[in-house]
Amino acid sequence: MAVLFHYGGCFFSINGRGGVSRVRRRAVAAANSEEYGKLEEKVKLGGSEVKVSRLGIGAWSWGDNIYWNWNNCFQWDDRKLKAAKAAFNASIDHGITFIDTAEIYGAPYTLGAINSETLVGRFIKEKKGKDPGFEVTVATKFAVLPWRLGRQSVISVLKDSxxxxxxxxxxxxxxHWPGIWGNEEYIDGLGDAVEQGLVKAVGVSNYNEKRLRDAYEKLKKRGIPLASNQVNYSLIYRAPEENGVKDACDELGVTLIAYAPLAQGVLTGKYTATNPPIGPRSLIYSSEFVTKLQPLLNRIRDIGEKYNKSPTQVVLNWLIAQENVVPIPGAKNAEQAIEFVGALGWRISNEEINELRSLASKLQPVFGLPFEIL
Known part of the structure; x- marks a missing residue:
């Protein structure tokens, strides 16, 4: 049996023989080596022609002042800016070229210091200045706010993005989520954006099965594929498996983009009952829940030891193994981005996939994010 503890940004494992192995540091180093230099082939988003890396990066935390930086609220400083830029560059340099952002991430909507889209644009421009031929695939989202009416609102907001x-x-x-007053006009707006050449592919987010099918059919009439549905999906939040969304995506050929694939960091193993998530995340993942999560985390660590992988890499690989799923974990710094690379190029066994699902199913269901609409 191995006992793990966290110190200095690394996981250390003390095995029963007294030996110490630096699990996370070793896994990150392996991900950064030539062994993992060749990532899996890119995949198409649904029936579109857009190809993305098998794993993406979520840019929600870039510019954020509250949700992801609760311990330093209102202090988006140069250090955080450099860390976000390093995360972007490390992702691109290691073959994770799919970046997901949104107009509502950061300022002015969520007390952010700066808008995430603005940062992504800045990082792209600076990267292009040094490496004109680099590849990046960018996804962003339209905030379906109640006062935005009509299909033209989609086009005008898109142009701002x-x-x-x-x-x-x-x-x-x-x-970004379904509209309160209906969705037909917004879907029409997506179709207009494609026909005007402003976007290469279109998708939805937080759509349940019925809304997903309706959007698919409406776009199909115009000869436009619905490329994706971005939903909350992780080992401990498997609502898409249970509410028909995953099956519908597979049936229709719509890619499921999984946000919060690490359960907002809880599945990385860095939190304990005495060190739970803080701020808004504490409303979802309490000390009590983190305590009950330990048997699952222990098994994830054991599997990681077998493959020379960190818990983060095991959890992401579990999602990738579900097929037709592109996880987009958030990266605050280069180390996190490089660690994600180690989730690619291998696969846990079917027995391990089922075992982890079985262990996770024994936990009390986790609520989705406060703004999630399914």
């Missing part, structure tokens, strides 16, 4: 991103077109444009 393109300005912040510094792009003439975006690879994937998504409706």
């Amino acid at each position: 393109l300005y912040r991103l510094g792009l003439e077109s975006v690879d994937l444009y998504q409706l």
Whole structure:
């Protein structure tokens, strides 16, 4: 049996023979080596022509002042800016070229210091200055706010996003959540964006099975594929498996983009009952829940030891193994981004996949994010 503890940004494992192995540092180093230099082949988003890396990066935390930086609220400083830029560059340099952002991430909507789209645009411009031929696939989202009425609102907001991103077109444009007054006009707006050449593919986010099918059919009439549905999906939040969304995506050929694939960091193993998540995340993942999570985390660590992988890499690999799923974990710094690379190029066994699902099913269901609409 191995006992793990966290110190200095690394996981250390003390085995029964008294030996010590630096699990996470070793896994990150392996991900950064030539062994993992060749990532899996890119995959198409649904029936579109847009290809993305098998794993993406979520840019929600870039510019955020509250949700992801609760211990330093209102202090988006140069250090955090450099860390976010390093995360972007490390992702691109290691083959994770799919970046997901949204107009509502950061300022002015969520007390952010700066808008995430603005940062992504800045990072792209600076990277292009040093490496003009680098690849990046950008996805962003339209905030379906109640006062935004009509299909034209999608186009006007999209143009603002393109300005912040510094792009003439975006690879994937998504409706961030379903509209309160209905969705037909917004879906029409997505179709208009494709026909006007402002986007290469369109998707939705937080759509249940019925809304997903309706959007698919409406776009199909215009000869436009629904490329994706971005939903909360992780080992401990498997609602898409239970509410028909995953099956519908597989049936229709719509890619499921999994946000919060690490359960907002809880599945990385860095939290304990005495050191639970703070801020808004504490409302979802309490000390009590983190305590009950330990048997599952212990098994994840054991599997990681077998493959020379960190818990983070095991959990992401579990999702990838579900097929037709592209996880987009958030990266605050280069180390996290590089660690994600180690989730690619291998696969846990079917027995381990089922075992982890079985262990996770014994936990009390986790609520989704406060704004999630399914």
